[in-house]
Amino acid sequence: MSGTAPVLDTPPEPRSHPAPDWQRLHPRMIVVSVSWLVGPAIPLLGAIFVARDLLNAHGLIVLGSYIVVAGVQAGHEWLRYRTTRFRITDDKVELHSGLFFRKDKSIPRHHVRSADLTANPVHRLFGLAAVKVGTGQHTGRSEGEELVLDGISREQALQFRAVLLNRTDASSSHGSAASAPLPVPLARIRWSWARYAPLTVTTLAGVLAVVTGGSKLLDTLGLDITDSGTARHVWDWLSSVPLALAVATVAVVLLAIGVMGSLLAFAEAWYGYRLEREPEGSLSLFRGLLTSRSVSVAERRICGVELTQPLPLRLLAATRLNLLATGLGGHNARFTHPAQLMPAAPLDFAHQITAAVLNETSSPLTQAVLRGHPRPALHRRLVRGCLFAPAGAAALAGAGAGSGLLPWWTVAAAALLTAGCGALLARDAYHGLGHALCGDHLVVRQGTFVRRTVVLRRARIVGWTGRQTYTQRRAGLCTLTITTAAGKGAVRIRDVGVAEGLGFVEVALPGLVRPFCGTPTDHH
Secondary structure: OOOOOOOOOOOOOOOOOOOOOOOOOOOOHHHHHHHHHHHHHHHHHHHHHOOHOOOOOHHHHHHHHHHHHHHHHHHHHHHHHHHEEEEOOOOOOEEEEEOOOOOEEEHHHOOOOOOEEEOHHHHHHHHEEEEEEEOOOOOOOHHHHHHHEEEEEEHHHHHHHHHHHHHHHHHHOOOOOOOOOOOOEEEEHHHHHHHHHHHOHHHHHHHHHHHHHHHHHHHHHOOOOHHHHHHHHHHHHHOOOHHHHHHHHHHHHHHHHHHHHHHHHHHHHOOOOEEEEEEOOOOEEEEEOOEEEEEEHHHHEEEEEEEEHHHHHHOOOOEEEEEEEEEOOOOOOOOOOEEEEEEEHHHHHHHHHHHHOOOOOOOOOOOOEOOOOOHHOOOOOOOHHHHHHHHHHHHHHHHHHHOOOOOOOHHHHHHHHHHHEEEEEEEEHHHHOEEEEEEEEEEEEEEEEEEEEEEEOOOOOHHHHHHHOOHHHHOOOEEEEEOEEOOOOOOEEEEEEEEHHHHHHHHHHHOHHHHHHHHHHHOO
């Protein structure tokens, strides 16, 4: 069956074009490197010039230290500018940097999986950008590392990315933009999607960040909030009202802070969002208000997609859509969630984008009818939800009752309430299990608090692993792990029947599991 073996990258045919000249970073990066000192400098200089008495020995030492730090930073950046060179030849990308410790990086162009472009507000002010070239390999050799160019002009960065992903000649990239066809738009921002922003974990995380950050700031400044008349008045009011009303008031205030923070974060992250298909065969995503972000992935590197539905989003028929592609991680410090194709949006729209990204003309694969799992998988979830979880809740309530904080009847109430919720969640988790083969794709679904539906190209499967715990072995179940080079590197099919699971893998990867089918089938 075609498409069951991994697609191997083959190097391009050698070309006879002359090697291009070496290029340098933009000299404006020297100014950008010291821009972080501008913020603290404004109040310092203002205090010196407004209060003349600060022009004493202490003030001069602080000002002199400030100038020395700025000079050292600028000198370091000037050395980086003078010693960093890069170029793109017909077969590789080269970067030379360093003065005392020389570092030479070389990445074959046929290993390039993605090219990310970011520009923070200071970069944008000076017309600069940073480009990160991803290979999808994680080895100790220079060919397997990422290559980052921080401090080149935006026009140079766009040309750099286009040359890499389109596999055009580096010597002939100039002057070709006029005749290039326009990209095909796939999606654009819809501000109605902002209503889903508060329904994520980031809302709670934002509240915690504001509370902890504010308390640490006040502690660092040596300020006591209880010294404020307003704070004392609020505290006295909370102390005078019933406990339930005080807790509800604080919860509403914190919730309002979290909602406002999530809306602001949504606007900053997804302003100007658009998803396009480039004529040369790559997907490009653009977004960001203060920090502009863009990522381009060659379509031949795309392995599939993943629908992620936290429980609040699932209740409103919404989801997030992530791209599975080699060389494109799900979390990265320099580019926040580069694999996320769109913000939380209606489920129907996500199905449309899935079909467009995977070039499927029929019904979206994320809506495929999946094969359910055996009843023992439900029993395992009921045991965890109706026995283990209530036991933990009763233990916590018992500790509270033993310390006098709670009445003893809360122990039974906590156990019964947790058991009821656990039974509902266990059945929801069981009905969420499913897998299927749809043409050239594998579809897997699982999860209840966060339900994930993965669509993976069969040609991108590189192997499999079967695992059984003691309880799974007694129930005739197993967990299959499908290995791939995209996303987190694995897709798990949990609590599937042994014979059914091995047969499923054998159909997906003919001949790969046949040597192992004898013993598991007899066991089943």
